[in-house]
Amino acid sequence: MRSTLPTFNEVWQQQFRLDVLKQSSLLAENSTFLIGCSGGMDSMLLLHLMSQLFPGKIRAIHINHQLQSVSDDWALFVRQQCRQLNVPCMVQSVHVAGGNLENQAREARYQAYRQHLNPDEILVLAHHQQDQAETVMLRLLTGSGVRGLSAMQAVDARDWLMIWRPLLDISREQIAQWTQQLRLDYVDDPTNMDTHYDRAWCRQELWPVLQHRYPGMQQALARSSYLMQDADEILNDVLKQDLAACGHAGQLQLEKLSQLSTARQRQLLSAWMQGEHRYRPPFDMVQRLQHEVIHSRVDAQAALHWNGFYYVRFQQVLYRLDKAVYEAERSMQQVPDxxxxxxxxxxxxxxxxxxxxxxxxxxxxxxxxxxxxxxxxxxxxxxxxxxxxxxxxxxxxxxxxxxxxxxxxxxxxxxxxxxxxxxxxxxxxxxxxxxxxxxxxxxxxxxxxx
Structure with missing residues (x-):
């Protein structure tokens, strides 16, 4: 029986090539690309496709987390594959601190990307549709809002880099079939099966149960992420208007803040506390700011410390102060006359x-x-x-x-x-x-x- 999944050649001719080139049109015309390549199936397919679509304009980077006994072998494998495709490759070893290894490894990777990314170079990653759906599910389970549930974007512009994810709408089943058809070699990371890690648990334990009941769940969750991205864009427009009406990055006028609806107040405070950081504060931290500082007694000198800043109220203004500024009085030694x-x-x-x-x-x-x-x-x-x-x-x-x-x-x-x-x-x-x-x-x- 013929497979219901399209063959690589069909997709290449009919859809995938056009989709990738359409996405790339959103990028700078003379862009070059740095491909994050772990050596796994997804990134090896991405490396192969990019080498054909953009010859001479790509290079690869492999991050050696040094967490496996075979980590050095994986780095060597990626080098060899890049050499066969005539793609320049670098290997960066990183140290992953203790605690949540998934988060620490992710932070270490992005620090390495930042270190090696050239000006105007675009970072290309192999996240696919199941990665997107898993991200939505995991963030839902941790109580994320609109921003968190919007998950990953195909073209993601950040302050210090541009990320492109050409495979984000492609299922893992398609990736597996294409990899087999192209006879691509890749490595298997055993941590992908270790349910001690949240994402592996989601993939191995939760996913089969949900897909049995809801066969179209993966596509539905991915679709929800795009709806959330639209909602997040609309919300950001409203937040910019509210911030301009109530103050700026350093302070908020409480009288004007009080004129907003409760939901808009909460969203503005959350975005204001986030500032230039990547993540919003936890929901309970926003509530603490409201209860302990904004609504504290007029004569109280309440202050809330979060993420390197103090949030204090003076008269009818809420201030966001650098930790060093607020703590200067306590750290100041007694100066003689x-x-x-x-x-x-x-x-x-x-x-x-x-x-x-x-x-x-x-x-x-x-x-x-x-x-x-x-x-x-x-x-x-x-x-x-x-x-x-x-x-x-x-x-x-x-x-x-x-x-x-x-x-x-x-x-x-x-x-x-x-x-x-x-x-x-x-x-x-x-x-x-x-x-x-x-x-x-x-x-x-x-x-x-x-």
């Missing part, structure tokens, strides 16, 4: 910013230029009589009224002479204090870079 000298036009870098000494209509006495002045961090309880204001007020209250962020207040320093407060260096500038050292035509430090 300093003695400083100032000269006109001098620039000086202090904790609160870069200041330049300039003539002002009203300022400190010129007689103080070149003199030793005392500089110290505030200890608490200080009062200051600001020039032009009536009476002294607690420095703490003035700092609060100036809306200086709590995480920046450790940078504030007090300038004095003979125990007389001359002024205060702050992230908002220099505050001149009323004293006997004030005079018309004097000088002040001017903040030029905060």
């Amino acid at each position: 300093q003695q400083v000298k100032f000269l006109l036009d001098q620039s000086i870098r202090l904790d609160s910013g870069l200041f330049q000494i300039e003539r002002m209509r009203m300022g400190l006495s010129v007689a103080l230029l070149g003199e030793k002045l005392n500089l110290k961090h505030r200890a608490g309880g200080e009062k200051i009589h600001l020039y032009g204001r009536t009476g002294s007020r607690p420095l703490k209250k003035i700092i609060q009224d100036a809306h200086i962020f709590p995480w920046m207040r450790h940078t504030i320093q007090i300038l004095s002479m003979d125990n007389v407060m001359l002024g205060v260096f702050t992230p908002e500038g220099f505050w001149l204090a009323q004293s006997r050292y004030c005079e018309a035509g004097g000088w002040q430090p001017d903040l030029i870079d905060g």
Whole structure:
């Protein structure tokens, strides 16, 4: 009986060649290709097809994870096959850390790809339809949203690379038949049968059960991934509009955020927390941001730490702060009092910013230029009589009224002479204090870079 699967020659003439060339038209006209080649059946078929479709424009890379006793033999095999096809080949050995070996091996591979990929070169991978369906299923089981369920794209543009997956709509059964018809050699990775790994468990245990009940399951799941890609594109358009309305990468206006629907609030917060990282935060982390920070008491100094950033609320604004910025106060050692000298036009870098000494209509006495002045961090309880204001007020209250962020207040320093407060260096500038050292035509430090 004739096989229902088309032969390689038929597909080559009728569909596959056209599909591949159509996809390649989405890429740069003069693109070259780096093929990720494990030596397995899928990647060896891909290597063979690409060598015929794009002769002279491809090279291959084999990542040796060093996890199998035969890893070096696989690397040698890939080299030999590439030599027969006249395809340049490189082998990169990587170290896979402990923990989740599947994830660690994937990260190690992509780091190696990034290291060897030339500018404007496209990474070509052999993911196929079953890989796509398995990805959708595994992500569904881990509670992924629209972005996760969109799974892999045939042409995937990222910040640091372009990925092309020409076989993504091709079934594993077709790949197996074509490989047999072309009499291609390949290696078998025993971990593909080890159900200790999630993907192998999905393929060996879950897949047969589901396919027995739903024969078209694989195609249906792959189709769902494309529908999710459309939904993700639409969602991204909405998120861009919401972010522009509510703030930017560093902060969100909570009053404007509250005007969005609950679903749009949650999606915006999730995308905002993701930032430039590859993955969104877990759902419970977004909920924690809402409950512990956004909806905390007005006078609370709540902060949530995730993925190298702190999320804090100050008044009606939610801030996304680099960990080093937020923790600077705790990591800052107690600095003893300093003695400083100032000269006109001098620039000086202090904790609160870069200041330049300039003539002002009203300022400190010129007689103080070149003199030793005392500089110290505030200890608490200080009062200051600001020039032009009536009476002294607690420095703490003035700092609060100036809306200086709590995480920046450790940078504030007090300038004095003979125990007389001359002024205060702050992230908002220099505050001149009323004293006997004030005079018309004097000088002040001017903040030029905060």
